[in-house]
Amino acid sequence: MARQFVGLDLGTAHTRIWTPEGGVILRSPSAAAIDSESHRIVALGADARRMLGKTPAGILAFRPIKDGVVSDFEVTSLMLEAFFTEKQIRSTFRRPSVVMATPYRITEVEQLAAENAVLEAGARAVGQIPAIYAAAAGAGLRVLSPRGCMIVNIGAGTTEAAVISAGGIISAKSVKMAGERFDTTLINYLRSNGELLVGDATAEELKIRVGAALSGIRRESARAYGRHARTGMGASLTVTSDDVFRAVHPAVDAIARIILATLENVPPEISADVHSYGFMLCGGSACLPGIDGALAQATGLRVTMAREPMDCVIRGLGKIIRDNRLWGEGLNLRTRSLF
Numbered sequence: 013m014a015r016q017f018v019g020l021d022l023g024t025a026h027t028r029i030w031t032p033e034g035g036v037i038l039r040s041p042s043a044a045a046i047d048s049e050s051h052r053i054v055a056l057g058a059d060a061r062r063m064l065g066k067t068p069a070g071i072l073a074f075r076p077i078k079d080g081v082v083s084d085f086e087v088t089s090l091m092l093e094a095f096f097t098e099k100q101i102r103s104t105f106r107r108p109s110v111v112m113a114t115p116y117r118i119t120e121v122e123q124l125a126a127e128n129a130v131l132e133a134g135a136r137a138v139g140q141i142p143a144i145y146a147a148a149a150g151a152g153l154r155v156l157s158p159r160g161c162m163i164v165n166i167g168a169g170t171t172e173a174a175v176i177s178a179g180g181i182i183s184a185k186s187v188k189m190a191g192e193r194f195d196t197t198l199i200n201y202l203r204s205n206g207e208l209l210v211g212d213a214t215a216e217e218l219k220i221r222v223g224a225a226l227s228g229i230r231r232e233s234a235r236a237y238g239r240h241a242r243t244g245m246g247a248s249l250t251v252t253s254d255d256v257f258r259a260v261h262p263a264v265d266a267i268a269r270i271i272l273a274t275l276e277n278v279p280p281e282i283s284a285d286v287h288s289y290g291f292m293l294c295g296g297s298a299c300l301p302g303i304d305g306a307l308a309q310a311t312g313l314r315v316t317m318a319r320e321p322m323d324c325v326i327r328g329l330g331k332i333i334r335d336n337r338l339w340g341e342g343l344n345l346r347t348r349s350l351f
């Protein structure tokens with residue numbers, strides 16, 4: 013590849029950037045706070061995320077990516093421009109060429125929105141690779157081997173599963189059910205079982221602190237603070253790992269069904285490979301204790317946890333940028349350029 017590319021994983025919860033010189037140089041919440049008059053960024057990443065739902069008049073905090081796709085074009089491009097500038101991969105004299113990871117089978121309109129947001133943020137050129145293919149490469153699967161392998165990425169907004177062989181995607185599924193769905197199910201559980209209303213951030217914090225995807229995994233319990241569903245007064249409740257398990261297990265089961273559906277209609281030899289070796293699990297929600305065991309139980313497949321599961325997509329983009337051969341067949345990068 014003549015041009016030096018920069019890798020971009022624009023996720024629902026996190027944005028990650030890879031450069032040839034620095035490796036993974038950015039891991040930041042996908043969030044920005046904007047001054048509503050000047051349309052300038054006043055806070056970025058973790059700072060902006062903390063401001064969600066708490067901004068003073070005149071400032072708006074956003075998470076511009078929903079379910080893995082651009083939902084607010086202007087904020088996405090402002091946020092990316094700020095990340096590019098902060099990390100010095102864009103300046104008056106420097107415009108990056110970007111390879112971005114995108115969900116499998118996003119619509120053409122969503123694809124164009126993602127590309128345009130990156131170009132608007134100051135990129136010279138942009139191309140896309142299916143995030144799930146990059147995840148497989150980043151997780152260390154031998155994507156070029158004719159032996160079939162399977163990767164599952166459970167992020168914040170999307171779960172994707174793919175069977176890969178000889179550098180191509182044989183079968184893949186992408187659904188809008190992942191970590192944020194676990195948070196919502198916990199919110200509903202606490203409302204129905206404890207008459208406690210909690211917000212998204214509290215639910216996510218509880219899930220990360222005490223959550224489990226299998227029953228019997230004992231972690232500490234935590235006090236959840238919110239509002240009483242009937243009286244509206246401040247209230248609190250002790251939440252245990254088993255509470256989180258009971259809340260999230262229908263969603264985990266649904267993810268298991270998606271994984272099995274990805275294997276339907278796969279040629280028999282490749283299906284046999286996956287049945288022998290199982291699948292590799294990655295993404296931030298792979299960090300939920302017991303999720304590997306729960307998915308192994310529900311699918312009957314062996315589950316291997318990827319190393320640094322949150323970085324598989326971005327590291328995979330880096331590997332692919334470094335080594336052209338990993339492109340494989342059918343992944344021709346169609347690069348759109350400003351010029």
Ligand SMILES: Nc1ncnc2c1ncn2[C@@H]1O[C@H](COP(=O)(O)OP(=O)(O)OP(=O)(O)O)[C@@H](O)[C@H]1O
Binds near residue numbers: 300
């Ligand atoms: N220890 C943990 N236990 C459970 N869930 C976790 C843990 N750590 C992170 N998560 C969840 O992982 C998700 C973020 O994962 P990740 O960064 O892979 O998502 P993303 O790439 O931004 O989203 P997507 O790929 O869906 O667009 C969040 O929902 C977060 O709550």
Ligand SMILES: [Mg+2]
Binds near residue numbers: 167168295325
């Ligand atoms: Mg992701």
